Amino acid sequence: MKNQIVVFDQLKSSSSTLNSSDLVSQKSSLVIVTPPTSGCKIVMAIVDDPEAPLNVRSTPEVQEGNIVGQLNNNTFVSVADEKSGWLQITNPVMGWVAKNRTRSSCATVDKTITFSPESDTAIVRGEIIGTGSHNYRVKMIQGQTLTIKNFGDVFPAIINPNGQFMARETNVEGNESEWTGVISRSGVYTLQLNSNLRGYEYEFLVLIEGNENF
Numbered sequence: 001m002k003n004q005i006v007v008f009d010q011l012k013s014s015s016s017t018l019n020s021s022d023l024v025s026q027k028s029s030l031v032i033v034t035p036p037t038s039g040c041k042i043v044m045a046i047v048d049d050p051e052a053p054l055n056v057r058s059t060p061e062v063q064e065g066n067i068v069g070q071l072n073n074n075t076f077v078s079v080a081d082e083k084s085g086w087l088q089i090t091n092p093v094m095g096w097v098a099k100n101r102t103r104s105s106c107a108t109v110d111k112t113i114t115f116s117p118e119s120d121t122a123i124v125r126g127e128i129i130g131t132g133s134h135n136y137r138v139k140m141i142q143g144q145t146l147t148i149k150n151f152g153d154v155f156p157a158i159i160n161p162n163g164q165f166m167a168r169e170t171n172v173e174g175n176e177s178e179w180t181g182v183i184s185r186s187g188v189y190t191l192q193l194n195s196n197l198r199g200y201e202y203e204f205l206v207l208i209e210g211n212e213n214f
Contacts, residue, residue: 030116030119030121030122030123031113031114031115031116031119031121031122031123032122032123032125033111033113033122033123033124033125033136034124034125034126035105035106035109035111035126035127035134036106036109036111037104037105037106040106040107040108040109041106041107041108042079042082042087042104042105042106042107042130043078043079043107043130043131043132044076044077044078044079044104044129044130044131044199045076045077045079045087045089045097045099045102045103045104045129045130046074046075046076046077046102046103046104046129047071047072047073047074047075047077047097047101047102048073048074048101048102048103049073049101049102050101052071052072052073053070053071053072053073054070054071054072054073054075054097054098054101054102055067055069055070055097056068056069056070056071056089056093056095056096056097057095057096057097058095058096059096060083060084060085060086060088060096061086068093068094068095069093069095071092071093071097075092076129076130076198077089077091077092077093077097077102078090078091078130079104079130082099083096085098085099085100086098086099087099087102087104103127103129104129105126105127105128105129105130105132105199106132106134107130107131107132107133108132108133108134109126109132109133109134109135109136110135110137111134111135111136111137112136112137112138112139112188113136113137113138113206115208120207120208120209121205121206121207121208122205122206123203123204123205123206124136124191124202124203124204124205124206125151125152125201125202125203125204126201126202126203127199127200127201127202128193128195128199128200128202129198129199130195130197130198130199131195131197132194132195132199133192133193133194133195134192134193134202135190135191135192135193136156136190136191136192136206137188137189137190137191138188138189138190138191138206138208139187139188139189140183140186140187140188140189140208141183141186141210142183142184142185142186143182143183143210144182144183144208144209144210145180145181145182145183145208145209145210146158146180146181146183146189146206146207146208147178147179147180147205147206147207147208147209148167148178148179148180148191148204148205148206148207149177149178149204149205149207150177150178150203150204150205151203151204151205152200152201152202152203152204153200153201153202154169154170154193154200154202155167155169155170155177155179155204156169156191156192156193156202156204157169157190157191157192157193157194158179158181158189158190158191158192159189159190159191159192160185160187160189161185161187161188161189162185166181166189167179169192169193169194182210191204191206
């Protein structure tokens with residue numbers, strides 16, 4: 001526990017140019033938590049084709065004569081279905097596109113943060129594309145201190161086991177914000193990020209202090 005507190009104190013006293021990558025390089029026991037990108041419902045994707053423009057096809061296969069349109073990189077597409085590595089899209093063109101030529105995320109994520117045996121510190125990073133909600137759960141014991149330090153554009157909402165907000169989700173100017181609080185009740189706390197319809201990338205540090213046996 002002492003080592004992770006020293007690392008976080010270094011983070012707080014460092015220059016504003018220090019980012020999460022710097023912190024990871026300083027503390028090898030940090031856990032990196034990311035959301036799943038497959039096996040879930042995808043409602044929107046972004047064209048990200050190294051050989052753009054991306055072909056839109058009438059069927060989910062590469063076949064001569066089935067191209068019905070093309071899309072430039074960074075175009076948002078609405079996804080209706082997924083089949084064998086292809087996404088069926090309805091907007092801005094109806095058809096099928098290769099999933100590996102796009103960037104997408106699960107619309108709904110509900111994941112418990114599992115810390116390493118050496119540290120109660122984690123970096124959560126991911127992206128919401130389109131509508132949806134990403135929830136990260138943290139098991140806490142009464143008397144522990146929870147610190148969230150944000151590295152992205154959106155600071156997560158912090159919700160206690162009763163469903164009450166301890167901190168509201170906010171847009172952050174300057175990509176920097178921090179929240180610290182002592183936990184008054186043992187249970188599962190939720191760090192929640194909701195979509196703004198188009199989505200955004202997020203990244204924040206989670207630090208638990210106060211119980212070395214937790």
